[in-house]
Amino acid sequence: MRLVLTGGGTGGHIYPALEVGREFDDVRYLGSLRGQEGKLCAARGIPFEGFASEPLWSLRTPAGWRALARLLQATRSAKTALRRDRPDAVFSTGGYSAAPVVAAARSLGVPYVVHEGNSMPGRVTRMFAPAASAVCCTFRTTTAGLKGAVRTGHPVRRELREAARRREETPLGIVLGGSQGAKYLNEGVPKAAREVGGLRWLHATGPGQFEASKEFAFEGYEMVPYLEADRIAEAYAHTTLAVARSGSTLAEFAAFRIPSVLVPLPTSADDHQRQNAYEFELMGAATVCEQGRGDLAAAIRTWVENPEKRETAKNALADWDVPDATARLASIIREAARKNA
Numbered sequence: 001m002r003l004v005l006t007g008g009g010t011g012g013h014i015y016p017a018l019e020v021g022r023e024f025d026d027v028r029y030l031g032s033l034r035g036q037e038g039k040l041c042a043a044r045g046i047p048f049e050g051f052a053s054e055p056l057w058s059l060r061t062p063a064g065w066r067a068l069a070r071l072l073q074a075t076r077s078a079k080t081a082l083r084r085d086r087p088d089a090v091f092s093t094g095g096y097s098a099a100p101v102v103a104a105a106r107s108l109g110v111p112y113v114v115h116e117g118n119s120m121p122g123r124v125t126r127m128f129a130p131a132a133s134a135v136c137c138t139f140r141t142t143t144a145g146l147k148g149a150v151r152t153g154h155p156v157r158r159e160l161r162e163a164a165r166r167r168e169e170t171p172l173g174i175v176l177g178g179s180q181g182a183k184y185l186n187e188g189v190p191k192a193a194r195e196v197g198g199l200r201w202l203h204a205t206g207p208g209q210f211e212a213s214k215e216f217a218f219e220g221y222e223m224v225p226y227l228e229a230d231r232i233a234e235a236y237a238h239t240t241l242a243v244a245r246s247g248s249t250l251a252e253f254a255a256f257r258i259p260s261v262l263v264p265l266p267t268s269a270d271d272h273q274r275q276n277a278y279e280f281e282l283m284g285a286a287t288v289c290e291q292g293r294g295d296l297a298a299a300i301r302t303w304v305e306n307p308e309k310r311e312t313a314k315n316a317l318a319d320w321d322v323p324d325a326t327a328r329l330a331s332i333i334r335e336a337a338r339k340n341a
Contacts, residue, residue: 001337002026004085005046006101007093009035009055011179012248016117017093018044019155023330030081032074032097036179051077055096074100082108088337089133091329093117094124102128111336115329117154117248119279120272121146133336136329138251140320141279152329153322154251161323163233164256173199173300174235174258176227176244178265181206184291185263186213189243190221192296198304202227202235240310241303243296246277246288253285254321259313260286261299283320285313 003024007013008031018040021027031037033050041048051074055067078100082090090105090112092098102124105112111133116125119139125146129135135146138154173193177185186205193201201221205213210225217223227235242253242260247268253260262280264273280286287299303310322328 001088001334002028002085003333004082004087004090004101004105005029005093006031006090006098007095008032008037008097009095011036011040012117013093013095013098014040015157016115016155016248017091018046019157019326020091020115020329020333021046022158023326024333028085028087030078030101035095035097037097049081051097051100053097053100071100075103078104079108082110088340089113089333091115091333092124092128094122096124099124099127106131109340111340113329113333113336115152115155116142116146116149117251118142118272119275120270122269122272133339134332136332138248138325139276139279141275150332151322152332153325154248155326155329156251156255157229158326159229160233160236160252160255163237167237167256169240170238171199171240172235172238173201173241173243174239175201175203176242176249177204177206178245178247178249179206179226181209181213182245182263182265183209183213185243185245186223187216188296190216190218190223192300193221194218195297196301196304199240241300243300246273246280246286250276250280251321254317255323257314257317257321259303259310259317261289261296261303262286263289263291263294263296266291283316284309285316285320 005017005021007017014037028047029041032053038048052070053074092102092114113134114132116137119141135149136152137149143149175189203223204227207225236256239258242258246262246264262277264277277288281288289299
């Protein structure tokens with residue numbers, strides 16, 4: 001069958017869509033020229049068509065009206081693309097770049113499946129869920145606030161799944177601040193690590209923050225701009241504890257059974273990172289350390305010095321994880337296409 005993928009702006013939307021796309025033979029991606037999806041599709045040989053869409057800001061500002069105009073233009077262009085390509089279904093992971101594509105699919109009667117990767121449904125998910133063939137999600141709490149949502153789990157990259165089967169824990173801590181990095185983590189975690197001891201560290205600062213952050217490195221604490229897929233898979237396989245924001249990487253921590261200290265991004269849309277983090281804390285898999293208020297050293301020490309706590313977290317993460325999430329989503333998409341045939 002022919003599948004159109006959409007979703008993005010950020011890797012948290014794009015990587016899950018691409019992973020599901022690997023289950024199909026005829027795939028193309030429609031998204032935004034502004035986001036990362038074009039570059040990531042090119043690296044994988046997936047046909048990509050981008051539109052000049054952007055986040056929809058308040059219509060009380062000139063920027064908001066410009067964004068609305070671009071959204072409408074992008075929707076018209078997406079309709080043209082869908083009429084030309086005649087897909088059997090559209091799979092959306094949300095984000096601003098998905099809006100015109102899913103709007104076009106809805107108006108043309110093309111079945112679409114929505115996957116929400118955060119505990120709090122994003123604006124695009126909320127807009128288009130009512131007419132979707134299926135609504136799927138990663139977090140348990142999402143099903144309470146999103147009518148008809150089915151928890152399929154998160155489509156973690158298969159290379160990571162394979163590495164998780166080779167897991168052999170060593171005294172390693174990993175720090176991830178998202179694709180752009182996090183200044184708060186770049187400055188705070190090295191200081192906390194010096195106080196605690198007991199682990200060697202691998203810290204991804206974000207490419208744009210590496211030069212300003214590398215001065216905080218010390219022996220046993222390695223800082224790098226970015227972790228490529230093969231290195232992060234290898235690191236996860238040996239990690240004792242992660243310190244991170246609380247976006248889609250939580251599903252990766254679950255796949256590897258890695259407990260975490262989570263510092264939610266205070267400005268995340270609808271405060272979804274905080275909600276993600278607290279789901280993990282409530283099940284005993286993480287400690288939430290609010291930015292600017294929490295004690296990072298104390299939070300890290302609790303995990304490093306308590307192997308029983310880490311073991312409890314691993315069991316909770318194993319219960320939360322859905323190893324066949326990608327296959328479940330592919331099956332739901334095929335069923336949506338079959339019903340529309």
